[in-house]
Amino acid sequence: MNSRRKDEATNVSSSINVGLWAAATIIFLGLLLACVLVFPSFLVNRSLTSISGQKLKPVEHLQAENEVRGTLLQGLAGIVLLAGTIATWRQLHLSRKTFQHDIQVNQQELHLSREGQITERFTQSITHLGSGNLDVQLGGIYALERITKESINDRESIFEILTAFIRGHSPRASEDSTTDTFLEPLQVRLPAVQTAMTVLGRRQPKQEEARVLTEIVIGPDGDKIETTFRAGFSLNLTNVDLRQASLTYANFRAANFEGANFEKTDFYGAELSGANLSKAILKKTKFDEAHLERAYFDEAHLEEAEFHRAHLEGALFCGAHLEGADFSTAIGLERVLFTHACADCKTRWPQDFDWRSAGVKKIDQVT
DSSP states (O other): OHHHHHHHHHHHHHHHHHHHHHHHHHHHHHHHHIIIIIHHHHHHHHHHHHSTTOOOOHHHHHHHHHHHHHHHHHHHHHHHHHHHHHHHHHHHHHHHHHHHHHHHHHHHHHHHHHHHHHHHHHHHHHHHHTOSOHHHHHHHHHHHHHHHHHOGGGHHHHHHHHHHHHHHHSBOOSSOOOTTSOOOOHHHHOHHHHHHHHHHHTOOOOTTTSEEEEEEEEOTTSOEEEEEEEESOOOBOTTBBOTTOBOTTOBOTTOBOTTOBOTTOBOTTOBOTTOBOTTOBOTTOBOTTOBOTTOBOTTOBOTTOBOTTOBOTTOBOTTOBOTTOBOTTOBOGGGOBOTTOEEOTTOBOOTTOOTTTTTOEEOOOOO
16 A cells, blocks of 8 residues: 555656656747847847947848847856756755665665564574474574574563573472482483573673672671672572583573572583572582672572682672582682671681681581
C-alpha cells in the first residue's frame, strides 16, 4: 500500500515537472522571438521619437536594430545561463536529498531485516537449548553467545536464559556429598552446563549490568574497610551445583553465587570482584591469581581452599570457615574483614599478617 502511494506521488511529481518545463520552454521561445523580431524595432523607434527632429536612414535604422537585438540576445543568454545554473543546483540538491532518503530507507529496511533474522535465530536457539540431544543443546548455547555479540538489546535476556538453564539443570542438592565422594568433573558430568558457564564467563558486561558500589565497613579494631554492594543487572546463579567446574580466567564480576556449591572448582585468574559467594561451598576450590576485590564470602565453607597470589582487597570473610585454607601468598589481606571467621592450625597466613587482630578465631582440631 505504501509503495503504491509512493509510486502515485512520484507520477504526480513527474507530471508537474513536465508541465513546468513545457511552460518554461514556451516562455523562452516567446521571449526569443520577441527579442529578434519585436523588441529591436520597438526600442529603436521609441528612442528616436524621444529625440526631436532626429531621423535615421534605413541602413542606420537596421544597424541600430541589430545592435539592440544583439544586446537583448546577450541579456537573454545571461538569463538562460543563470536559470540553468539555478536549475542545476536545484537538481543536485534534490538528487542529494533523494539519495540520502534512499540510504535512510535502505538502512531501515536492513535493520528490520537484521532484527527479523536475529529474532528467528533467537527463537531457534531457545528451541535447541530445550532439546534432549547434547549436540543440539551445545549448538543453541553457542548460537545465543553469538547473538549477544550482534545485538546489545538481547544480551540481558540471553544471560537470564542461560543462568535459568544452569539453575534448572544443576541445582544444589539439599544435602551435599562429602569431599571424599568421587565425582566426575562438570565437563563430563554435565557438559551443557559447563559450556553455558564458559559462555557466561566470556561475556564483557556493560557498566550498568554489574555496577559495584562502594560502602565503608568498620573492622574489629575500628578500622574502616571499603566493601561493596551490587546494583543493576547481575548474573543470578544462586544455589547451583557446579562442583569441579573449570572456570579459569572467567569473568563473573558482581555475579550472585550465594549458596552455590563450587567444591574443587578451578577459578584460576578469574574475575570475581564484587561477587556474592556468601554461604557457598568452596572446599578445596582454587582461587590462584583470581581477582576477588570486594567479594562476599560471609559464612562460606572454604576448607582447604587456595588463594595463591589472589587479590583480596576489601573482601568480606565474616563467619567463614577457613580451616586448612592457604592465604600464604594472598594480596591485600590487611584490607580484608575476617570477623568471626574460623581457622585452624592448618590454615596458612603470610608471615607478617596478624590474623588474630583481623578477627579470626582459631579452632584447634585433634586428629
